[in-house]
Amino acid sequence: LNAAPRRAPRQHIRFLPAPDGGAAGLVATRVPVLADHPLVRGPRFRQLKIGAGHRLDMKASGVFVLGIGHGNKLLTDLYNCHLTKVYTVGGLFGKATDDFSDTGKLVEKTTFDHITREKLERILAVIQGTNHKALLMHSNIDMKTQEAYELAVKGLIRPMGKSPPIITAIRCLQLALPEFQLEIHCLHETQQYLRKVIHEIGLELKSSAVCTQVRRIRDGVFTLDDALLRTQWDLQSVQKAIWDCQLKVKTEIEKTLG
Amino acid sequence: EAAAMWRPLAGVRRSPPALCRGLARPAPPGSVRQLREAEEAAPVFQYVGKAAKRKDRVFVWGFCYSGALGVPSFVKPDAGWKKPRRIQPTPYRLETEEKISSAACGYGFTLLASRTTDITKVWGMGLNKDSQLGFQRSRRDRTKGYEYVLEPSPIPLPLEKPQQTRVLQVSCGRAHSLVLTDSEGVFTMGNNSYGQCGRKVVEDETYSESYLIHQLKEFDSRVVQVVCGQDHSLFRTQKGTVYACGWGADGQTGLGHYNITSVPTKLRGDIAGVNIIQVSSYGDCCLAVSDEGDIFGWGNSEYLQLACVTETTQVNVPRHLPFKIGKIKEAACGGTGNVVLTEEGNVFVWGYGILGKGPNLIETAMPEMIPPSLFGWSDFNPDVRVAHVRCGLSQFAALTNRGELFVWGKNLRGCLGTGRLEDQYFPWRVTVPGEVVDVACGVDHMVSMVKSFI
Numbered sequence: 001l002n003a004a005p006r007r008a009p010r011q012h013i014r015f016l017p018a019p020d021g022g023a024a025g026l027v028a029t030r031v032p033v034l035a036d037h038p039l040v041r042g043p044r045f046r047q048l049k050i051g052a053g054h055r056l057d058m059k060a061s062g063v064f065v066l067g068i069g070h071g072n073k074l075l076t077d078l079y080n081c082h083l084t085k086v087y088t089v090g091g092l093f094g095k096a097t098d099d100f101s102d103t104g105k106l107v108e109k110t111t112f113d114h115i116t117r118e119k120l121e122r123i124l125a126v127i128q129g130t131n132h133k134a135l136l137m138h139s140n141i142d143m144k145t146q147e148a149y150e151l152a153v154k155g156l157i158r159p160m161g162k163s164p165p166i167i168t169a170i171r172c173l174q175l176a177l178p179e180f181q182l183e184i185h186c187l188h189e190t191q192q193y194l195r196k197v198i199h200e201i202g203l204e205l206k207s208s209a210v211c212t213q214v215r216r217i218r219d220g221v222f223t224l225d226d227a228l229l230r231t232q233w234d235l236q237s238v239q240k241a242i243w244d245c246q247l248k249v250k251t252e253i254e255k256t257l258g
Numbered sequence: 259e260a261a262a263m264w265r266p267l268a269g270v271r272r273s274p275p276a277l278c279r280g281l282a283r284p285a286p287p288g289s290v291r292q293l294r295e296a297e298e299a300a301p302v303f304q305y306v307g308k309a310a311k312r313k314d315r316v317f318v319w320g321f322c323y324s325g326a327l328g329v330p331s332f333v334k335p336d337a338g339w340k341k342p343r344r345i346q347p348t349p350y351r352l353e354t355e356e357k358i359s360s361a362a363c364g365y366g367f368t369l370l371a372s373r374t375t376d377i378t379k380v381w382g383m384g385l386n387k388d389s390q391l392g393f394q395r396s397r398r399d400r401t402k403g404y405e406y407v408l409e410p411s412p413i414p415l416p417l418e419k420p421q422q423t424r425v426l427q428v429s430c431g432r433a434h435s436l437v438l439t440d441s442e443g444v445f446t447m448g449n450n451s452y453g454q455c456g457r458k459v460v461e462d463e464t465y466s467e468s469y470l471i472h473q474l475k476e477f478d479s480r481v482v483q484v485v486c487g488q489d490h491s492l493f494r495t496q497k498g499t500v501y502a503c504g505w506g507a508d509g510q511t512g513l514g515h516y517n518i519t520s521v522p523t524k525l526r527g528d529i530a531g532v533n534i535i536q537v538s539s540y541g542d543c544c545l546a547v548s549d550e551g552d553i554f555g556w557g558n559s560e561y562l563q564l565a566c567v568t569e570t571t572q573v574n575v576p577r578h579l580p581f582k583i584g585k586i587k588e589a590a591c592g593g594t595g596n597v598v599l600t601e602e603g604n605v606f607v608w609g610y611g612i613l614g615k616g617p618n619l620i621e622t623a624m625p626e627m628i629p630p631s632l633f634g635w636s637d638f639n640p641d642v643r644v645a646h647v648r649c650g651l652s653q654f655a656a657l658t659n660r661g662e663l664f665v666w667g668k669n670l671r672g673c674l675g676t677g678r679l680e681d682q683y684f685p686w687r688v689t690v691p692g693e694v695v696d697v698a699c700g701v702d703h704m705v706s707m708v709k710s711f712i
Contacts, residue, residue, distance in 0.1 A: 094302075106297050111304040114712070122693065122711055125660045129634065133687050149616030149684045153629045155636060169638045185638075206306040206712050 001235055002043040009036035051075050054085065054219055059101060060191040062087070062216030063227045068242070074249055081256040082160055083220035084168050084185045089211060091198040093178040096208035100195035104210070112207045117175045123204050124170050124182070127197070131167040135187075138163040158187070165189035167197070179212070221248045306712055313710040314357045316370070317349035317690055320703025321671040324366040326384035327703060328352050330408040345672035347679065349690045349706065354381070354410065358707055363650070363700025364430025364486070367391060370410055370705070371428045371437065379425040380437055381410035388433040388465040390448035403467040413437075415445055416471055430700075431486030433465075438484045443475035444493060452489045453520030454504030474522060477501060487539035487557075493522055498533030500525045500546060500576075508542040509574025510557035516574055527575035529554050540649055540699075541593035546576065551585030553598060554578050561594040561610035565623035581606075581625055592649035595667075598625065599656075603643035605633070611652055614666040617683045632685045633658055650699030656685060661693030663706065671702040 010033045015026040034040060051072040053065030067075040093112035097104030138159040141148045151157045159166065169185040184194060195211040202209025217224050226245055228237050288296070322332035322343050329352065330336070332343040356372040367384025369391070382391030387405050392413040394404040415437060417423050427438040434448030434455055446455035449465050450472075457472045474493075483494040490504025490511055501522035502511040509516060512525045529546055532554070536547040542558035555564045556576045567577045584600040595609030606625035607613040613620075614628050633656060635642045646657040653667030653674055664685035665674045672679055675688045688694075692708035 106300060109297075109300050109302045111302060111307075114306055114308045114310060119712060122661070125639075125662070126711070128639075129660075129662050129687050130689055132634070133689065143686075144617055144680065144683060146616045146618045152684055153631055155631055169636075171638070204711065206310075 001045050006038065006044060009033055053078070055190070056216060057191045059103070060214035060216065062214075063219045063222050063224060064216070065219050065222050068238075071242070074253070077253045077257060078220055078249065080160075081220065081253060082158055082187060083252070083256075084187050085189070085216060085220070086218035087184045087186065087191075087194060088173070088213070088215045088217055089182045089184055089194050089198060090213035090215075091180050091182070091201070091209045091211050093180070093202060093205075093207055093209050095210045096199065096202065097210050100192070100199045100211055102210045102212050108208055110207045112178055112205075115175075115177060115205050115207060117172065119205060120172055120175060120180065120201075123201055124172060127167060127201070128170050131170075134164070135159065135166050135168065138166065163188050165193045180209075221245070221252050310712060312712065314695075315692055315708045315710060316352045316354050316358050316361070317692075317706045317708055318352050318368075318703065319346045319349050319675040320673040320700070322346055324384050324703075325406045325408040326363070326366055326368045326700065328368065328370075328383040328408070328410045333406075333408055345679070347672040347675070348677045349675055349688065352410070352705075360425070360427045361696070361698045361705045361707060362428045362430040362435070362486075363698045363703060363705055364390065364435060365432045365488075365701050367407075367430060367435075368698075368700070368703070368705055369413075369428040369430055369435055369437075371425045373424045373426070375421050375424065377420050378412040380413045380415065380428060382413050382435070383407045383410050386466075388449040389468040389470075390430070390433055390435045392447055392471060393467060393469045405466070413447075415439075416473070417442055426482075427484060429484045429486040429491075431491070432488045434486065434489075434491070436484040436486055436491055438481055440480075443473055443477075444481055444484055445471050445473055446491070447471045449489075450520075452505035453518050454486075454489050454491050456491065456503050456520070456522050458520050459518065477522065478524070483537060485537050485539050485544075487544060488541050490539075491522070492537050492539055492544060494534055494537045494546075498535070498549070500529060500534055500537055506574065507572075508558040509572045510539070510542045510544055512544065512556040512574060512576050514575050516572070525556075525576055527554075527556070528578040529576045536588060538589050538591045538649070540591055540651060543591050543596065545589040545591050545596060545598075547586050547589050547598075551587070551601065552578060553581065553586050553589055555596075562621055562623040563591075563594075563596050563609050583625055583627070588647055590647045590649035590654070592654065592667075593651040595649070595652075595654070597647045597649060597654050597656075599644055599647045603645075604628075604630065605644050605647060605656060607654070612667045612681055612683055614654060614684055628685065633664055634660070634662060634687075646696070648697050648699050650704065651701045653699060655697050655699055655704070657694055657697060661695070661709075663688045663690060663694040663697055665704075673700070673702045673704055675704060 011030045012033055013028050014031050016029050018027045051067045053075055056064050096108040136157055139157045165188050167186045171183055173181040173183050191214045198209050198211040318327040356374050358370045359373045360371045362369045370381045386407050394407050394411055396402045396404050423439045423442050425439050429436045437445040453459050455472050456474045477495050479496045481493050482496050485492040487510055493501040501524055503519045503522045506516050511519050513523055533549045534546045535549045538545050543563045544557045546554045554576045556573045559573055560571045564573050583606050586598050587601050588599040590597050594611045595613055597607045605628045608622050608625045610621040633644055643659050644656045645659045648655040656664045665688055666682045666685045669681050676686050690708055692710045695707045695709055697706040
């Protein structure tokens with residue numbers, strides 16, 4: 001980064017003695033400011049301020065947003081937008097562990113052959129319904145106003161402050177007993193909460209379930225396509241990624257925060 | 259030296275004193291293979307088998323002191339720590355002996371009916387001052403009856419073949435109730451001061467503690483639906499004709515006059531010759547839906563329920579309501595507002611009161627659609643549709659095809675079941691632990707029939 005070409009040094013006008021000495025006295029010449037000289041300034045970047053967006057814990061994977069320099073302020077704005085995140089959560093029926101994931105200590109084993117896709121979808125519909133109710137209740141809008149009615153019709157009611165984890169949408173991507181995969185759209189959640197949701201789905205189906213995989217596929221405006229792989233962690237890719245997403249972030253912040 | 263001093267402590271593993279209760283031991287650190295073998299050897303529990311049936315449950319909520327919820331401990335607590343509960347704001351499970359197939363809420367009382375062939379087919383609870391729940395013999399004094407019935411008590415029907423006849427449907431009005439059977443006609447009980455029970459009005463009759471249950475059999479074909487308005491009764495037969503009896507001062511009997519009718523009489527007007535597939539009434543206005551999707555109305559129109567065809571406030575002959583909203587599948591009448599469901603699954607409301615489109619819509623004569631996004635429809639769930647609509651006196655209920663119950667309207671004594679006591683101006687989900695199959699709305703309480711998830 002420091003090897004990249006720098007900004008040209010500032011120029012200022014100094015009155016120097018004329019080069020041919022004596023006759024004209026002082027001549028106004030434009031010379032570069034000595035304070036901008038690379039040897040005086042030193043390397044342009046000695047440290048970088050990097051901030052992290054929404055947390056992603058050790059057992060989960062997926063899109064993780066980082067902000068560099070000015071991006072940290074944009075990160076705070078994005079956080080205040082309260083946009084939903086989308087996760088792909090994989091689960092396994094038949095086991096229950098103490099930390100809700102498949103690496104934990106076994107608590108109980110149950111049968112799961114009675115589970116069908118229809119029953120799972122029924123449970124997911126109920127989860128979505130109760131979370132939709134929680135969404136409306138935590139948004140701190142008075143339900144008796146016409147404005148609340150109009151926002152509810154458009155589906156734009158969202159908690160714009162602190163709230164417990166809320167799932168805005170959940171659906172089953174595949175079910176191949178004992179494994180299943182869900183897509184969850186949520187707000188203000190933690191990955192452990194999603195594992196707990198999987199465990200509770202297992203309990204509701206009169207069986208038990210553990211979470212095998214949590215993968216964030218979308219965080220606000222950033223999707224998997226924008227994400228950089230481990231092999232792409234170099235300067236050019238990072239610069240290109242920042243350049244590509246600038247417009248998206250700006251429009252989203254303007255739209256939500258006005 | 260120094261190393262020798264520390265060596266004895268190297269092998270000892272101690273858990274911190276705070277976690278150690280002296281009984282539990284930490285899990286022995288086995289290898290991965292040992293853990294896996296221990297897991298495989300663990301016993302497997304079975305909570306429900308493959309052919310498990312979904313259980314049928316009944317949930318009640320609303321005003322408790324009338325006894326209409328059927329839970330005696332709400333009114334007379336049976337344990338020292340329990341306090342009398344005036345309102346049950348969220349759904350409460352009611353234990354019943356049989357599967358309840360039909361329920362109806364009246365003005366302060368409830369009827370539950372089952373399709374069983376046992377002797378006891380109908381249970382009633384709540385107010386019984388006009389014997390709308392039949393004669394409930396008091397245990398303290400065997401000559402007197404109960405005025406308030408606090409738990410579901412069997413109603414003895416004078417059936418000819420009690421072990422073969424099945425009860426199809428029940429309906430409750432202000433102070434009378436109707437029980438529809440499959441082969442023995444309709445049984446009516448309760449107040450008959452306006453002839454709503456289908457028998458001749460007797461001057462100065464005392465209706466409380468009465469044994470009289472009247473049987474109605476003279477219709478042109480089998481009766482398939484009975485509906486109670488506030489003080490009148492409607493009967494719909496298999497041929498698609500509608501009969502009415504009871505009070506007619508608002509024209510709710512639809513017989514062309516404003517007098518009392520004490521014998522069920524066939525309705526004419528715009529529904530003569532039309533095959534009616536559903537009738538609905540709760541207050542003083544009535545609606546009927548034909549098999550072609552047309553809707554007819556008669557009765558009270560003070561709240562603009564029938565204002566699209568006439569300016570008069572009482573309509574005593576069924577009139578066709580020319581709404582251009584599509585083919586109508588189901589209609590429900592409330593005290594001041596009406597709601598219909600079309601074939602596409604859209605819900606339309608009109609009338610007066612809290613109609614469900616925010617606090618600004620108080621009255622309208624033409625039907626207004628409630629946006630489907632309020633019932634859970636979205637791009638993520640495009641196949642959510644409203645399957646049934648029901649009406650109480652000043653509240654509305656809608657059931658979706660996913661088994662969710664949405665309510666809106668005036669929250670009289672907690673009858674909406676939302677957990678709050680405020681009125682609800684747009685459809686709000688009621689959290690019921692199960693898939694709601696049917697709901698019956700009353701004045702200040704509601705009963706729902708629910709199937710468990712698994």
